[in-house]
Amino acid sequence: MAWTxxxxAGLFExxxxxxxxxxxGFTKLTPTILTVVSMIISLTLLGLALKALPVGTAYAVWTGIGTVGTALLxxxxxxxxxxxxxxxxxxxxxxxIIGLKVAA
Structure with a gap:
């Protein structure tokens, strides 16, 4: 469940x-609210994943998913x-990311 x-968490990142x-610059209300909600959900899910995964692996995978997805979007x-x-x-x-998943 931790990987899920x-x-x-990466998707919300x-x-x-x-x-x-x-x-x-946080001047538009709706995008600002959606962004802050996404931040909270992302960090909450990361925290739940960290109950079972090593912090270095989880953080690297989380940021990797965020980096790849953000770059592609x-x-x-x-x-x-x-x-x-x-x-x-x-x-x-x-x-x-795949290497870290396989090695975990």
Missing amino acids: YLFF IGWAIGLKYTE GIWLLGEPATAVRLSCIALIVAG
């Missing part, structure tokens, strides 16, 4: 990272560049 908590862009939603080098680096992060 961690996975969803993506939500708040992307949400920050839409808050426009940045490309898809925000028109950020999708260069071969950038996509290769994202793939390396995914490989690291």
Whole structure:
């Protein structure tokens, strides 16, 4: 169950990272509320996952999921560049996440 908590914590991390862009410096109410709620859910789920997983592994996987998801949504939603080098680096992060899961 801890890995499930961690996975969803990572998804909510993506939500708040992307949400920050839409808050426009916390000047837009609805995106700000959604971003803060995503932060709370993400941290709560991470805390639940940490009951059973090593902190170093859980934190690295949590941030890795957030990083990969945020980078991909940045490309898809925000028109950020999708260069071969950038996509290769994202793939390396995914490989690291898988490696940490296998090693845990």
